[in-house]
Amino acid sequence: MPPQIKSDGTWAIEYAGPYAGLDTQKPELLxxxxxxxxxxxxxxxxxxxxxxxxxTAPIVSPASNPLGITSFVDINGTYHTVTWANTHLxxxxxxxxxxxxxxxxxxxxxxxxxxxxxxxxxxNAIYYTCISQTIGRPHAGGGSGPPLITPFLAVWDxxxxxxxxxxxxxxxxxxxxxxxxxxxxSPTVGGSLPGAPTIVGPMAIGGQYIGELNNQLILAxxxxxxxxxxxxxxxxxxxxxxxxxxxxQWDPTxxxxxxxxxxxxxxxxxxxxLTMGVAGYIFRTNGITQFAPSGSSVTPFTFDHxxxxxxxxxxxxxxxxxQYGPTGAFIAEDNIYSLSITNAAAIGGTARDAIMSDxxxxxxxxxxxxxxxxxxxxxxxxxxxxxxxxxxxxxFTNSARLWVYSFEEKNWAAWDxxxxxxxPFPAITCAPNFV
Amino acid sequence: xxxxxxxxxxxxxxxxxxxSWNPGAGVNFYFSTLDPTNFNDxxxxxxxxxxxxxxxxxxxxxxxxxxxxxxxLGVATLTCTLSxxxxxxxxxxxVSQTITIGxxxxxxxxxxxxxxxxxxxxxxxxLQFSVTRAANGGPVSIVxxxxxxxxxxxxxx
Numbered sequence: 362m363p364p365q366i367k368s369d370g371t372w373a374i375e376y377a378g379p380y381a382g383l384d385t386q387k388p389e390l391l392x393x394x395x396x397x398x399x400x401x402x403x404x405x406x407x408x409x410x411x412x413x414x415x416x417t418a419p420i421v422s423p424a425s426n427p428l429g430i431t432s433f434v435d436i437n438g439t440y441h442t443v444t445w446a447n448t449h450l451x452x453x454x455x456x457x458x459x460x461x462x463x464x465x466x467x468x469x470x471x472x473x474x475x476x477x478x479x480x481x482x483x484x485n486a487i488y489y490t491c492i493s494q495t496i497g498r499p500h501a502g503g504g505s506g507p508p509l510i511t512p513f514l515a516v517w518d519x520x521x522x523x524x525x526x527x528x529x530x531x532x533x534x535x536x537x538x539x540x541x542x543x544x545x546x547s548p549t550v551g552g553s554l555p556g557a558p559t560i561v562g563p564m565a566i567g568g569q570y571i572g573e574l575n576n577q578l579i580l581a582x583x584x585x586x587x588x589x590x591x592x593x594x595x596x597x598x599x600x601x602x603x604x605x606x607x608x609x610q611w612d613p614t615x616x617x618x619x620x621x622x623x624x625x626x627x628x629x630x631x632x633x634x635l636t637m638g639v640a641g642y643i644f645r646t647n648g649i650t651q652f653a654p655s656g657s658s659v660t661p662f663t664f665d666h667x668x669x670x671x672x673x674x675x676x677x678x679x680x681x682x683x684q685y686g687p688t689g690a691f692i693a694e695d696n697i698y699s700l701s702i703t704n705a706a707a708i709g710g711t712a713r714d715a716i717m718s719d720x721x722x723x724x725x726x727x728x729x730x731x732x733x734x735x736x737x738x739x740x741x742x743x744x745x746x747x748x749x750x751x752x753x754x755x756x757f758t759n760s761a762r763l764w765v766y767s768f769e770e771k772n773w774a775a776w777d778x779x780x781x782x783x784x785p786f787p788a789i790t791c792a793p794n795f796v
Numbered sequence: 797x798x799x800x801x802x803x804x805x806x807x808x809x810x811x812x813x814x815x816s817w818n819p820g821a822g823v824n825f826y827f828s829t830l831d832p833t834n835f836n837d838x839x840x841x842x843x844x845x846x847x848x849x850x851x852x853x854x855x856x857x858x859x860x861x862x863x864x865x866x867x868x869l870g871v872a873t874l875t876c877t878l879s880x881x882x883x884x885x886x887x888x889x890x891v892s893q894t895i896t897i898g899x900x901x902x903x904x905x906x907x908x909x910x911x912x913x914x915x916x917x918x919x920x921x922x923l924q925f926s927v928t929r930a931a932n933g934g935p936v937s938i939v940x941x942x943x944x945x946x947x948x949x950x951x952x953x
Contacts, residue, residue: 364851370949372857376846376925377940389848390922402842402929403936404835409867410844411937412929414830415837420812422825427814430827432807439803444814444827452802464802520798737811744809746832754813761815778828779839780815793813 362394378408382772384711396711404765405772406748413776414742423451423463428491429478432796435519436485442796443487443517445469445478450489450517450524468524470511470537470565477680477735477791481571483578483608486518490540492567492584493593509593512567512584513538516608528609530563537588538565540580540601540611544589549614551587555596555623561589566601566611569679570634574641575654575661577618578603581643582631597630599623600643605658618658624650628671633682635689638702644676644691674698674705678720678734680792683751685738688768690751692720692736699751699768708751708766712773716764719755732756735792756780756788835869835935842933845926846941856883857947858919864909865940870902872934874927880920891918898934906939 366372376394382405384396392398404413423446432442442453450468457463473491480489492512515526516539529535534544542550547562554560565588568580583596603609604616613620624631624645633644641662643650647670652662668674674693676682681692689700690708697709697716709716723732734755741747753764761780766773780788812827851857859878874897879890893916895909925943929936 364849366852366947366949368949370946371944372851372947373942373944374849375940375942389845389924390850392847394847396847397845398847400842400844402837402840403844409937409939411867411869412835412842412872412935413837414832415834416813416828416839417831417834418815418826418828419810420827422814422827427825427827430812430814435800435803437797437800439800440805440807441800441803442808453804453808454802455804519800519803522801739811741809742811742830742832748832777840778813778815788816789814791814793811795811796808 378405378410379770380405380408380410380772382710382712382774383715385715386711386713392711401775401777403774404776405767405770405774413774416778420453421461422446423449423461423465426475426790428473428476429480429489429791430794430796431480431482431487433482433487433519434485437520439519441487441517441519445473445489445491448472450515466517466522466524468515468517468526470513470526473510475790476510479569479571481573481578483573486516488514488516488539488571488578488608490514490567490569490571490580492569492582511537511586512565512593514540514567514571514578514580534563536563536565537586538567539609540566540568540603542566542612546612546614547587547589550612551585554585554594554621555599555625558587558594560585560587560594563588568601570631572634572636572641574636574652576606577661578608579634579641581634583621596623598625598627598645600631600634602661605661618661620661622662622664624664624666627666629675632676632679633691635682635684635700637684637687637689637700642689642700644682646677647671647673647675649675678736680733681736681753683736683738683792685740685749688738690736690738690766692753697751697753697766708771710771710773712764712775715775716753716773719762719764720753723755723757732788735789737793737795739793739795741795752793754789754793761788835937836872836932838932841931842929842936843926844938845924848922848924849943850922851945852947852949854952855947855949856919856921857923857945858917859923859925859943859945860917861944862909862914862916862925863942863944864897864914864938865942866897866907866909867937867939868898868901868903868905868907869935869937871896871898871900872929872936874929874933874936876914876916877926877928878916878918878923879926880918880923883921889918889920891916897936902935
C-alpha cells in the first residue's frame, strides 16, 4: 500500500505479498510496493519472502561432466534414472550407496566429451542422441564443432545390459548409429541431401535435438558421418524423421514414411524442438516453424514457418527450450517467452533486462569449452513441494545464477549457487531435470 | 517377458541439478538438489531490498521503527538496514540493526518483532528498507514489514 500519512504527520507503510519479484525496469521509487529493485536468494512462493532452499549434493556424478539426466519407465513398470558421460550410459542404482550409485553401460560409439545428450522416451525405451556442438556465441547450434564425435542415435529399453547404438543392415554393412543408412543406400540417400554430397556410406546420423510426433522419432539440427570416407557433414537446418512406428528405420528408400526436410528457405539454424498436442515446433534463431502430421505416409508432416524473416522471435540459446505438459518456454533476442497450445506470451516482465544482462556476460571457460546456460521447467524441487518454475541456470566464474520464474505467481527471483568452475571443465553441461 | 535390469519401483521425485559442486574441497561433479525442507543455505547469503519511498515528495521524513512479521522456521540472524539520502550533506546514509528471530523449536507459527519493535531510525529522503541474511545465518521467512515514522506536512508557502 502507498504511505498512509495522517494530519499530524505520522506515516506508515506496509509491505506484503504476493510478490511481483525483481523490477529493474523502473526507477526504484516507481516500482510496485510488492516488487524489489534488487534481491538475491529469496524465494517468493506463496506470498512469503523465504530464504531459498539450501543447495545440497546428495548424489555424486558417475564421472566428469554429466551430459543429461532423465528417467523412463520400461515395459515391466520399472523406473530407470539415467545419465551420460564419456562413452557410457549410467543407471542410478541405490544399492551401490554409499559408493557412487551408478551402473555403467557402454552407450556411445565414441567419447561424447562435453556435448549435451538429447533424449526422448518412446515405446518404454529411452532414445538418445549426441553430436558435436558448435562453440562460440551466440550458441546458434549446429554440429561439427571440435572436438568431433561420431554422431549417433541410441536406445536402451531397461531390459538388456547394453544400449544399442549400432545397426547392421541387410547388405551386411553396419552404421555407428541407430539412425543409419546402409552402404548400399547411402549414395542415393546422401545424394539427395542439401548440396548433393557424394557419400560412400554407411551413414551415421545424429541430431542436436530429438522429439516425437505421429509415432515417429524426429532428429533436428543434423550431423552425418560418412563412415566410408570419415567425412562429417553438417546440416544445421535439417530435420530427419524415422518411419512411422519404426524408430530404427531412417532410410526413405526402405520405408517412405522415413525422410528429411531441409529448411533452405530460412536464414538461420535450428536451435530446438518441442511437440505439443497434435503439432510440433521447430525453433530457429530467428523464427519458429510449426509442423503437424499430414496423414500421408510419403510426406508425413506439413511445415509452416510462422515467420521466416531475417530477424524475429526464435530461440537464440541452444539449451533454453524447456517443456512441462502444455507449457513450453524459450529465450529469444528480445524477451523470454512461454509457449502454450494457444499462444506465445512474453514472460520476461520487469526482470527481463537483468536476465538478458546476465546472459550477455557469460564467458567461455577456455577457448574450446563454452559455458552455456541450461534451462528446465520443474514442477517441484522435491516430492510434495510443488513450485512450477522455469529455471535458467547461467554459469559464471565459480558460481551460477539460477533465474526462477513462477508460472503461478508470475514473478522472477535470482538465486546464486556456489558452483566452482572446474577449469578446464565447464561448471554445467546439461539441464536440470525432475526425475 | 525379460526382467528389468536394475531400476527402481518409483521415480526419485527429485529435481536434480548436474553441477560442479564441492566448495573448499576441489571440484567434483554432483547431482545437486534444492532442499525445500532446509531454508538455511550454508554457503550463500540472502538479501532483499524493498521499494524506495519518498513518503512525501520534497520532504525529509523520519522512519522511527520497523515491524517484521515472520514465520518461525528456526533461529536466524538478520541484519535490517534503513538507507536513504541526506539532502543537506548530499551523501547516502544508512543505519543497521542485527536481530535474532525464530526459535530452536521452529514452530512454524507467525511471529512479530513486537514488543521488541525494531528501534531502527533514520531521517533521510528516499528511504529504503532491506534485510540481509549471511551464509548459514538460519532460515528466514518474512510475511509482512511495516515502517512507521513522521514527516513535515505543512505545504511550502
